[in-house]
Amino acid sequence: MAALSVPVLSFPHHPKVPNSSTVNNDLRFPYYPLLSLIDQCTSLNQLKQIHARMLRTGLFFDPFSASKLITVSALSSFSSLDYARLVFDQIPQPNLYSWNTLIRAYASSSDPVRGIFVFLLLLDRCRESPNKFTFPFVIKAASELKASQVGRGFHGMVMKSSLASDVFILNSLVHFYGSCGDLDSAYRVFRNIPRKDVVSWNSMIKAFVQGDCPDEAFQLFREMEMENVKPNDVTMVGVLSACGKKADIEFGRWLCSYIQRNGIAVNLTLNNAMLDMYVKCGSIEDAKELFDTMPEKDVVSWTTMLDGYTRMGDYDEAQRVFEAMPNEDIAAWNVRISSYEQNGKPKEALAVFHKLQVSKSAKPDEVTLVSSLSACSQLGAIDPGRWIHVYIKRQGFKLNCHLTTSLIDMYAKCGDLEKALEVFYSVERKDVYVWSAMIAGLAMHGRGRDAIDYFSEMLKAKVKPNAVTFTNILCACSHSGLVEEGTGLFHQMEPVYGVVPGVKHYACMVDMLGRSGRLQEALEFIEKMPIAPTASIWGALLGACRLHGNVELAEHACSKLLELDPRNHGAYVLLSNIYAKTDKWDQVSRLRKVMRDSGIKKEPGCSSIEVNGIVHEFLVGDNSHPLCKDIYKKLDEIAAKLKVIGYVPNKSHLLQFVEEEDMKEQALNLHSEKLAIAFGLISTVPSQPIRVVKNLRVCGDCHSVAKLISKVYEREILLRDRYRFHHFKGGHCSCMDYW
Missing domain, CATH: 1.25.40.10 (Tetratricopeptide repeat domain)
Structure with missing residues (x-):
C-alpha cells in the first residue's frame, strides 16, 4: 500500500520508439514529451517511474535521453548517487556529458574519491577525451581530498592536452593547490593564466587566506584594482577574512565602506563575513550595530555574535544571545562549550554540555565531543569523560583521529x-x-x-x-x-x-x-x-x-x-x-614587597578532586567546603598516624617566615592538595583511587605525605600537578622522587 502514497505521473500516449538510431535521427527528439517530464519530477519515486517507462519504450538506450536521467538522479534536490550510479552502469555507451555529470556529483559528495575512480574509467572506456568540463570536476575531487600527487597528475594531463590555457580549468588548479597548502604552485598557475577573470583573482585571494598569508591577500586585492578587475561579493568575503586574521579593525572598517561606495551587492554571506571580521578584530560594538540592521540572519549570524561575546568574556550577554536564537543548533552549543573550555573554565564547559544533553534541542557532533573531552582533561574529571566515551560508542561515531586523540x-x-x-x-x-x-x-x-x-x-x-x-x-x-x-x-x-x-x-x-x-x-x-x-x-x-x-x-x-x-x-x-629554602627571609620579604608595590599577585594554589561526578575545589587553608570540619578532623588523624611512623614535616617548603614550630606544621597542613586528599579519604570507598589535580607544582612536603598516606591507609593516590602525574601506592611514587 505504500506505493499508493507516491504521486503518479500522467504519461503521454506516444508510439513506441522503434530503436535508438531512429530516435537520434528524429529532429523532434529533444522535445519528446516523456523526456520533458523528467524536469518536472519532485521525488526519486517519480523519476523511477519515468526510468521504467524509458526502458519499456527503448528511449533509455539513447545516450542523450539517458544523460537527462543521470543529471536529475545525480544533481537534483532529491538526488541519490547510488541510484545515479546504477542508472549509469546500465547505459551501454554513456556520452561524455553523462561521465562529467557523475564525476561532478561525486566530487561534491562525502566520498569524492569515487569521482576520481569514475574519471579513470572514463579514460579507459569512453570514446571521447576529457574536455574543459571534465577536468574542473575531477580537480575539485582532488581538492576535497587534498590529494596533492593525484592533482598534479591531472595538471600534467591538462598541460599535454589542448586545454592548457582554459581559464575555467586553471582557476580550478589555483583552488586545488591552495587547498593543498602549496601556495607557490597556486601562485605560479595564477600568474600564468593568460586572461584572468574575477574568479581567478578570488581563487588566489582565498588560497592566501587559507594559507594564513593575509598580507599577500591584501596585496593581490590592490593589484586587482590596478588591473581594473571589479571585485564582487566573493572577493570581499576573502579580503574580509584576511582582515579578521590580521585583526586590523581600521582596515576592516575601510573595507565595509568600500563595499558600500562601490555598490557591491550585499547578501547574507557578505554580511556574515563583515560580522565575523568585526568579532575577530575585537569590535563587538561594530558587530552588534551591523547585526541589528541585517535584514536577514541565519544560524551563522547568531553564532558569530555568540562567539563575539564569549571572546570578550561577556558570558551574560552571550547567554542572552543564545536564548534569543530562533534555533539553538549544535554550532551555537559548540561555541559556548569551546569558549569556556578554551578560556580556562572547564567546569562551565561541562555544565553547558550537560544542559545540551538535558534539553535535547540538538545532537552533539564531533566538535562538541572533542571540546567536552578537553574540558574533562583540564579538570581531571574522569566520570564525564567515561560517559562521553560510552556515548561515542552508542551513537556509532566513527573513532577518527580527532576523537581518538x-x-x-x-x-x-x-x-x-x-x-x-x-x-x-x-x-x-x-x-x-x-x-x-x-x-x-x-x-x-x-x-x-x-x-x-x-x-x-x-x-x-x-x-x-x-x-x-x-x-x-x-x-x-x-x-x-x-x-x-x-x-x-x-x-x-x-x-x-x-x-x-x-x-x-x-x-x-x-x-x-x-x-x-x-x-x-x-x-x-x-x-x-x-x-x-x-x-x-x-x-x-x-x-x-x-x-x-x-x-x-x-x-x-x-x-x-x-x-x-x-x-x-x-x-x-x-x-x-x-x-626561603636557603633561609634568606629578608630577600623573601624584599621580593614580596616588590610584588605588592607592582600589583603582581601570585597564582593561588588550587587542588580539585572528583567524587561521584562532582568536582570539589580546595584553596590553601580552605574552610568553605560543607564538610570542612570532617576534612580537618581527618587531617589531624593523618598527622597523628604519620608521626607514629616517624614522619617529620619538611619546613623548608614553607614560603613565609614562621617562628613558632607548631605554626610551621599547621601552615604545611593547610596546603590544598592535603585538603583534597583528606576529603578523598572520607568520601570514597577504599577500592577507589583518589584522583587529585593541582594547578601548581606539588610541594616536597605534600609529596612525602602522599607517599606515607598511600602506605598507612592502603590507598592508591593519583596526583596530577602542573607538569606531570604522581602515582602513590604502598609508600612509593611512580616518579621515583625525580620530579
Missing part, C-alpha cells in the same frame, strides 16, 4: 593510562597526533623509556614525527632523567626528520639538563642557542635552580626572565622559594 588525552590526564593505551590500540589508523598524544600521556606518567619505545614504533609505522611529537618525547626524557637519549633525539630533529627546533624544544632541553643537575651545561646551552632565549627558557633554568638550590644562577635567570616579562609572577615566586 581527545580520548587518549582525556584518559591520560585523568590518570587512567591503561585506558588511554586501550583506546590507542583499538584504532587501526593512527596519525601523527594520535601517536604524539600517546607519547605525551606516557611522558606525563613518568614512563620515559616506554615513550621512546613508542616513538620507535611510530617510525616503523612510517608516521613522520612533527614538532608536537618532539616536544612530547623530549618532555618524557626530561621527566625520567634520560638526558643522553633526549639529547640524541634533539640533535636528530632537523638533519634526520626535517623538524626545525623551536622555543618549546629548547626549553625542554634546558629543563632536561637543569633537572638532572647539569646547571652550568644548561646555561651554556642557552648561550649557544641560534634563537634568542625567551621567558619560558629562562623560566626552565630558574625552575632547575629551585630544585638544586643554586641561588646565584637563579638570580641571573630571574633577572633575564623579568627583562623579557616584567610582570611574570612565576619568576618572583620561584626566586622567593629559593630564598
Whole structure:
C-alpha cells in the first residue's frame, strides 16, 4: 500500500520508439514529451517511474535521453548517487556529458574519491577525451581530498592536452593547490593564466587566506584594482577574512565602506563575513550595530555574535544571545562549550554540555565531543569523560583521529593510562597526533623509556614525527632523567626528520639538563642557542635552580626572565622559594614587597578532586567546603598516624617566615592538595583511587605525605600537578622522587 502514497505521473500516449538510431535521427527528439517530464519530477519515486517507462519504450538506450536521467538522479534536490550510479552502469555507451555529470556529483559528495575512480574509467572506456568540463570536476575531487600527487597528475594531463590555457580549468588548479597548502604552485598557475577573470583573482585571494598569508591577500586585492578587475561579493568575503586574521579593525572598517561606495551587492554571506571580521578584530560594538540592521540572519549570524561575546568574556550577554536564537543548533552549543573550555573554565564547559544533553534541542557532533573531552582533561574529571566515551560508542561515531586523540588525552590526564593505551590500540589508523598524544600521556606518567619505545614504533609505522611529537618525547626524557637519549633525539630533529627546533624544544632541553643537575651545561646551552632565549627558557633554568638550590644562577635567570616579562609572577615566586629554602627571609620579604608595590599577585594554589561526578575545589587553608570540619578532623588523624611512623614535616617548603614550630606544621597542613586528599579519604570507598589535580607544582612536603598516606591507609593516590602525574601506592611514587 505504500506505493499508493507516491504521486503518479500522467504519461503521454506516444508510439513506441522503434530503436535508438531512429530516435537520434528524429529532429523532434529533444522535445519528446516523456523526456520533458523528467524536469518536472519532485521525488526519486517519480523519476523511477519515468526510468521504467524509458526502458519499456527503448528511449533509455539513447545516450542523450539517458544523460537527462543521470543529471536529475545525480544533481537534483532529491538526488541519490547510488541510484545515479546504477542508472549509469546500465547505459551501454554513456556520452561524455553523462561521465562529467557523475564525476561532478561525486566530487561534491562525502566520498569524492569515487569521482576520481569514475574519471579513470572514463579514460579507459569512453570514446571521447576529457574536455574543459571534465577536468574542473575531477580537480575539485582532488581538492576535497587534498590529494596533492593525484592533482598534479591531472595538471600534467591538462598541460599535454589542448586545454592548457582554459581559464575555467586553471582557476580550478589555483583552488586545488591552495587547498593543498602549496601556495607557490597556486601562485605560479595564477600568474600564468593568460586572461584572468574575477574568479581567478578570488581563487588566489582565498588560497592566501587559507594559507594564513593575509598580507599577500591584501596585496593581490590592490593589484586587482590596478588591473581594473571589479571585485564582487566573493572577493570581499576573502579580503574580509584576511582582515579578521590580521585583526586590523581600521582596515576592516575601510573595507565595509568600500563595499558600500562601490555598490557591491550585499547578501547574507557578505554580511556574515563583515560580522565575523568585526568579532575577530575585537569590535563587538561594530558587530552588534551591523547585526541589528541585517535584514536577514541565519544560524551563522547568531553564532558569530555568540562567539563575539564569549571572546570578550561577556558570558551574560552571550547567554542572552543564545536564548534569543530562533534555533539553538549544535554550532551555537559548540561555541559556548569551546569558549569556556578554551578560556580556562572547564567546569562551565561541562555544565553547558550537560544542559545540551538535558534539553535535547540538538545532537552533539564531533566538535562538541572533542571540546567536552578537553574540558574533562583540564579538570581531571574522569566520570564525564567515561560517559562521553560510552556515548561515542552508542551513537556509532566513527573513532577518527580527532576523537581518538581527545580520548587518549582525556584518559591520560585523568590518570587512567591503561585506558588511554586501550583506546590507542583499538584504532587501526593512527596519525601523527594520535601517536604524539600517546607519547605525551606516557611522558606525563613518568614512563620515559616506554615513550621512546613508542616513538620507535611510530617510525616503523612510517608516521613522520612533527614538532608536537618532539616536544612530547623530549618532555618524557626530561621527566625520567634520560638526558643522553633526549639529547640524541634533539640533535636528530632537523638533519634526520626535517623538524626545525623551536622555543618549546629548547626549553625542554634546558629543563632536561637543569633537572638532572647539569646547571652550568644548561646555561651554556642557552648561550649557544641560534634563537634568542625567551621567558619560558629562562623560566626552565630558574625552575632547575629551585630544585638544586643554586641561588646565584637563579638570580641571573630571574633577572633575564623579568627583562623579557616584567610582570611574570612565576619568576618572583620561584626566586622567593629559593630564598626561603636557603633561609634568606629578608630577600623573601624584599621580593614580596616588590610584588605588592607592582600589583603582581601570585597564582593561588588550587587542588580539585572528583567524587561521584562532582568536582570539589580546595584553596590553601580552605574552610568553605560543607564538610570542612570532617576534612580537618581527618587531617589531624593523618598527622597523628604519620608521626607514629616517624614522619617529620619538611619546613623548608614553607614560603613565609614562621617562628613558632607548631605554626610551621599547621601552615604545611593547610596546603590544598592535603585538603583534597583528606576529603578523598572520607568520601570514597577504599577500592577507589583518589584522583587529585593541582594547578601548581606539588610541594616536597605534600609529596612525602602522599607517599606515607598511600602506605598507612592502603590507598592508591593519583596526583596530577602542573607538569606531570604522581602515582602513590604502598609508600612509593611512580616518579621515583625525580620530579
